[in-house]
Amino acid sequence: MTRLLVVDDDTQLLAFLSEGLVDAGFEVKTLDNGADAIVAAVEEPVDLILMDMLMPGLDGMRVIRVLRKIIPGIPILGLTGYAGMDYTQEAARLGVRILSKPVVFSVLIHEVRQALETG
Numbered sequence: 001m002t003r004l005l006v007v008d009d010d011t012q013l014l015a016f017l018s019e020g021l022v023d024a025g026f027e028v029k030t031l032d033n034g035a036d037a038i039v040a041a042v043e044e045p046v047d048l049i050l051m052d053m054l055m056p057g058l059d060g061m062r063v064i065r066v067l068r069k070i071i072p073g074i075p076i077l078g079l080t081g082y083a084g085m086d087y088t089q090e091a092a093r094l095g096v097r098i099l100s101k102p103v104v105f106s107v108l109i110h111e112v113r114q115a116l117e118t119g
Contacts, residue, residue, distance in 0.1 A: 001027045002116060003045070007037040007063070008052035008079065013101075017050070017108075024109050034058030038066050041074065048116055050108075053080040053087060053098065061087045064094055075115040079103060 004026045008014050014030045021028045029044065031037050034051075035058050041049060049067070053060035060078055067074060078091055081101040088098050099111060 001025070002047045003027045003029070004112070005037060005040060005046040005049045006030045006051075007032070007034065007049065007055070007060075009033065009055040010052070013052075020105050020108075021112070026112070034060065034063035037063055038070075041067060041071055045071075046074070048075045048077065048112060050077045050079065050112065053078045053091070054082065061090060064091065064096055068094055073119060075119055077111055077115055 004021055006014060006017050006021065006028055008017070009032050011032060014032065018028045018030050029040065029046065031040060034055055037049065037051065051060050051063060064076055067076065076096045078096050078098040079101055080098055091098050097111060097115065099108065
């Protein structure tokens with residue numbers, strides 16, 4: 001089964017995303033901060049990471065930079081409620097597609113599947 005790590009400081013959104021992704025046939029682990037995401041990605045390999053870009057502590061871009069050094073090929077999708085932020089271009093350079101919140105669930109599933117196929 002395809003394993004996803006979903007990281008967001010909004011616990012209600014985490015529950016919503018987890019439920020929908022499980023219903024779509026994925027195994028899902030959720031975390032509410034970037035530091036734990038780095039540890040989990042190393043200790044419990046996953047097939048894709050879906051991550052909020054703006055979180056307290058380690059934000060999404062910092063986590064992505066670390067993950068690209070230690071797990072370079074892992075597919076990562078970013079989520080943000082703030083379109084047009086400066087990190088969008090940097091994320092693209094790091095191979096991360098950013099999706100806007102609120103995310104349309106059918107679009108999210110499509111993006112997850114596409115990212116898994118293309119690596």
